[in-house]
Amino acid sequence: MRLIFALILTALASLPARAEVDIQSVTSPGGLTAWLVEEPSIPFVALEIRFRGGASLDRPGKRGAVNLMTALLEEGAGDMDARAFARGAEVIAASYDFDASNDAVAISTRFLTENRAASVALLKAALQKPRFDEEAIERVRRQVLSIIQSDQKDPDDIASQTFNQIAYGDHPYGSSLNGTLESVAALTRDDLLAAHSDVLARDRIYIGAVGDITPEELGALVDDLLGDLPATGADMPRMAEVTIPPGVTVVDFATPQSVAIFGQKGIKQDDPDFFAATILNHVIGGGSFESRLMSEVREKRGLTYGVYSYLVPRDLAEVYMGNVSSANDRIAQAIAVIREEWDKAAAEGITSQELQDAKTYITGAYPLRFDGNGPIANILVGMQMIGLPIDYIPTRNDKVEAVTLEDVTRVAGELLDPEGLHFVVVGQPVGVESTGN
Amino acid sequence: MFKAPIFAALAAVFLPFAAGHATANEAVSHFTLENGMDVVVVEDHRAPVVQQMVWYRAGSADEPKGASGVAHFLEHLLFKATDKMDSGEFSATVAANGGRDNAFTSYDYTAYFQRVAADRLELMMRMESDRMRNIRLTPDNIRTERDVILEERNQRTENNPSALLNEQMNAAQYLNHRYGVPIIGWKHEMQTLDLDDALSFYETYYSPNNAILVVSGDVEPEEVRVLAEKYYGVIPANPDLPERLRTEEPPQNAERRLVFRDPRVAQPYVSRSYLAPERDPGEQEKAAALTILAEILGGGTTSFLAEKMQFDTQVATYTAAYYRGSSLDDTTFNFIVVPAEGVTLQQAEDALDAALADFTETGVDAEQLDRIKLQIRASQIYARDDADSVANRYGQALAMGMTVQDVQDWPNVLEAVTAQDIMQAAGEVLDRRASVTGWLMKAEAAQ
Numbered sequence: 001m002r003l004i005f006a007l008i009l010t011a012l013a014s015l016p017a018r019a020e021v022d023i024q025s026v027t028s029p030g031g032l033t034a035w036l037v038e039e040p041s042i043p044f045v046a047l048e049i050r051f052r053g054g055a056s057l058d059r060p061g062k063r064g065a066v067n068l069m070t071a072l073l074e075e076g077a078g079d080m081d082a083r084a085f086a087r088g089a090e091v092i093a094a095s096y097d098f099d100a101s102n103d104a105v106a107i108s109t110r111f112l113t114e115n116r117a118a119s120v121a122l123l124k125a126a127l128q129k130p131r132f133d134e135e136a137i138e139r140v141r142r143q144v145l146s147i148i149q150s151d152q153k154d155p156d157d158i159a160s161q162t163f164n165q166i167a168y169g170d171h172p173y174g175s176s177l178n179g180t181l182e183s184v185a186a187l188t189r190d191d192l193l194a195a196h197s198d199v200l201a202r203d204r205i206y207i208g209a210v211g212d213i214t215p216e217e218l219g220a221l222v223d224d225l226l227g228d229l230p231a232t233g234a235d236m237p238r239m240a241e242v243t244i245p246p247g248v249t250v251v252d253f254a255t256p257q258s259v260a261i262f263g264q265k266g267i268k269q270d271d272p273d274f275f276a277a278t279i280l281n282h283v284i285g286g287g288s289f290e291s292r293l294m295s296e297v298r299e300k301r302g303l304t305y306g307v308y309s310y311l312v313p314r315d316l317a318e319v320y321m322g323n324v325s326s327a328n329d330r331i332a333q334a335i336a337v338i339r340e341e342w343d344k345a346a347a348e349g350i351t352s353q354e355l356q357d358a359k360t361y362i363t364g365a366y367p368l369r370f371d372g373n374g375p376i377a378n379i380l381v382g383m384q385m386i387g388l389p390i391d392y393i394p395t396r397n398d399k400v401e402a403v404t405l406e407d408v409t410r411v412a413g414e415l416l417d418p419e420g421l422h423f424v425v426v427g428q429p430v431g432v433e434s435t436g437n
Numbered sequence: 438m439f440k441a442p443i444f445a446a447l448a449a450v451f452l453p454f455a456a457g458h459a460t461a462n463e464a465v466s467h468f469t470l471e472n473g474m475d476v477v478v479v480e481d482h483r484a485p486v487v488q489q490m491v492w493y494r495a496g497s498a499d500e501p502k503g504a505s506g507v508a509h510f511l512e513h514l515l516f517k518a519t520d521k522m523d524s525g526e527f528s529a530t531v532a533a534n535g536g537r538d539n540a541f542t543s544y545d546y547t548a549y550f551q552r553v554a555a556d557r558l559e560l561m562m563r564m565e566s567d568r569m570r571n572i573r574l575t576p577d578n579i580r581t582e583r584d585v586i587l588e589e590r591n592q593r594t595e596n597n598p599s600a601l602l603n604e605q606m607n608a609a610q611y612l613n614h615r616y617g618v619p620i621i622g623w624k625h626e627m628q629t630l631d632l633d634d635a636l637s638f639y640e641t642y643y644s645p646n647n648a649i650l651v652v653s654g655d656v657e658p659e660e661v662r663v664l665a666e667k668y669y670g671v672i673p674a675n676p677d678l679p680e681r682l683r684t685e686e687p688p689q690n691a692e693r694r695l696v697f698r699d700p701r702v703a704q705p706y707v708s709r710s711y712l713a714p715e716r717d718p719g720e721q722e723k724a725a726a727l728t729i730l731a732e733i734l735g736g737g738t739t740s741f742l743a744e745k746m747q748f749d750t751q752v753a754t755y756t757a758a759y760y761r762g763s764s765l766d767d768t769t770f771n772f773i774v775v776p777a778e779g780v781t782l783q784q785a786e787d788a789l790d791a792a793l794a795d796f797t798e799t800g801v802d803a804e805q806l807d808r809i810k811l812q813i814r815a816s817q818i819y820a821r822d823d824a825d826s827v828a829n830r831y832g833q834a835l836a837m838g839m840t841v842q843d844v845q846d847w848p849n850v851l852e853a854v855t856a857q858d859i860m861q862a863a864g865e866v867l868d869r870r871a872s873v874t875g876w877l878m879k880a881e882a883a884q
Contacts, residue, residue, distance in 0.1 A: 042821045044818055093812050145778075146754050256596065288532045289525065289529070290528065299524075302580070302582065302584025303588070305585055305588045325588065361532045364536065365537065367554065372822045373822050374822070
């Protein structure tokens with residue numbers, strides 16, 4: 001019976017679903033570019049706006065300023081204090097999400113067609129007339145300080161912050177965008193105003209919209225919403241230099257299960273070999289139950305609930321990372337198995353069956369990402385930020401299909417660095433010690 | 438604005454209300470196969486994608502004594518071999534078709550799902566129906582997978598003081614009901630789970646007359662009916678399916694308090710829980726009032742507790758109220774208060790009780806109630822953008838013994854809630870004498 005499944009599978013696998021997404025590029029009268037997918041069947045719009053640079057634009061000594069500034073955008077604007085702003089959003093059933101990352105400040109919104117004008121007016125006030133009231137600053141500062149304190153006692157956060165510090169040193173990528181207890185405590189209202197003018201500028205905006213709106217309406221909307229922002233902001237942050245030494249860093253922390261993050265040098269998203277690397281990573285630890293790491297560490301040995309690897313191509317640096325958690329007395333074995341798999345893949349690459357399975361998965365899963373106005377708006381902005389052409393979507397799976405076994409074998413040899421793979425282990429691991437780097 | 442990260446997990450369990458309560462314009466069909474299996478179809482033809490879910494009316498609260506965690510353990514084991522498939526072949530086949538699959542277990546249900554291109558639905562049904570009756574487990578499966586769930590417990594609970602406090606709070610809240618036992622199981626019982634435990638639970642509960650099929654996405658109801666009859670319809674009903682007889686909580690006559698100290702705690706807080714009625718078939722009014730009460734008291738920046746404890750005074754860094762109405766038996770109404778720097782847990786708790794007493798005096802703000810109802814109406818529009826979450830809602834409700842009609846009535850029941858209903862529900866539930874209060878504290882210094 002297994003054979004019958006296999007036959008069905010081959011027959012179906014040649015026909016992956018296609019993502020039918022009709023993207024228009026809209027240039028507003030004021031000169032802003034937005035990508036749009038018209039979807040009039042439900043009377044609302046998802047609008048995604050990003051400002052490149054994000055928290056990496058924190059000025060020296062002001063780590064946490066962009067994050068705190070972003071958090072305060074919805075805490076009072078124009079003639080509204082924090083509560084008036086929140087009530088204003090509730091009355092029109094609009095939602096606004098403001099988020100800072102090390103590559104961008106992202107604003108994700110959705111609003112009903114019937115309340116479009118009021119929804120845009122409210123967002124415009126938040127972006128252009130934030131009040132940064134002392135009361136709000138202190139209240140949100142206390143929340144951020146509480147989060148920083150919690151992160152210091154959370155093994156996952158300790159692990160990722162330790163890894164980032166090792167990998168990126170004093171570049172902004174090397175520290176938490178929340179800032180430190182000291183840096184956040186010292187931030188002033190002027191610092192927040194500076195962060196605002198550094199980040200929220202027209203020369204770094206990316207816009208995606210999906211829903212019940214025409215190109216003309218969107219053009220007018222973005223001009224109204226963003227046209228009055230300053231033309232330019234701060235210089236973009238410098239690239240990070242990735243310096244991951246080989247070895248192990250153990251952070252002693254009294255908890256029953258050790259959390260490990262591992263990593264090595266990565267590969268850029270615009271590298272011609274990126275799809276070969278994506279396939280390679282899928283086979284090694286790319287998130288499915290069938291990856292080699294899941295099979296060896298979890299399914300065969302029961303050493304963890306989950307083990308994953310992932311390519312991390314960011315604006316200012318790229319790394320190849322993974323993570324695993326195992327009880328303190330079993331983490332050493334999990335690490336040994338991962339190292340073996342890294343060795344094996346570097347030396348031998350993958351099999352043609354694995355290549356085929358990875359391709360069917362990666363091509364078949366692609367259309368599943370386009371599931372709703374918000375997710376599609378996100379994809380539209382992501383495509384613009386990494387410089388993909390507007391007609392990329394229907395061509396993407398062909399690029400995956402074009403990867404050969406030779407490509408993957410070569411990339412495995414070039415990319416995978418078993419000697420250079422560094423493990424950060426937080427916990428009280430038995431039989432694992434720092435290598436003194 | 439911010440949710441402190443320690444509560445992210447809690448918020449995910451107690452579904453926020455803005456997640457939507459859709460019915461208007463929803464393309465939902467429902468029918469029952471001859472063997473008793475319920476089928477719900479939620480159509481969304483905007484993308485060529487489909488999701489299949491199969492829900493079993495069996496969760497951790499249905500487990501036999503001494504075998505806590507077996508419902509979840511069995512969920513893991515359903516990805517092993519069947520008569521027709523090798524261990525791991527199920528997920529491998531889904532993946533090789535570009536799909537994603539997973540499963541989850543709660544107190545009252547266990548559910549399995551796949552998201553895949555719409556033309557692969559038949560293959561998914563063939564495999565899902567196969568493992569409803571035909572799993573074949575080996576002693577080796579038991580050994581390794583038991584290690585996996587123990588590591589899962591390590592990751593979710595043992596490594597997380599908030600999760601450990603929650604576990605103790607639930608145990609204190611439920612003296613006589615299985616909701617007091619964690620879904621993942623007590624560690625010492627998980628360590629002894631064996632093949633017989635898993636198979637006994639499987640044989641008892643996994644049958645078409647105890648299951649709900651929910652298909653959402655680019656499908657026609659008729660197509661689903663034909664496939665469902667072909668794959669699930671041929672499986673005989675289990676005539677010995679037990680009734681879900683659960684023990685009931687006795688009246689709570691004494692306040693319960695506990696303190697959990699852990700050196701890994703960075704941010705102490707107060708957690709409060711009250712036993713509360715759940716949504717019942719044809720009788721959702723009380724639950725609707727409590728749902729809106731949670732929003733009024735602790736639903737964000739404009740809520741009553743935020744007003745009193747974060748704005749008028751700065752006693753708290755964070756406040757929230759949660760109510761989980763979807764439950765087979767009595768559920769809970771919960772508060773969290775994270776005190777500001779320099780404020781003791783006792784002061785934070787006193788401020789919470791003072792605010793609640795104040796609310797009893799002042800009553801519901803009519804404007805706030807209007808805004809909440811407006812958002813309920815809007816959430817029905819937004820929900821049409823997410824057929825899978827609509828599907829999820831139907832599956833969950835039917836697994837709790839509710840009907841399709843109950844789910845479709847819910848927005849109207851919420852809409853009909855009055856200020857008086859809310860105050861009455863608050864009076865009935867928020868009785869300090871029938872509460873559980875937990876303090877999460879640092880180990881080194883008492884406050």
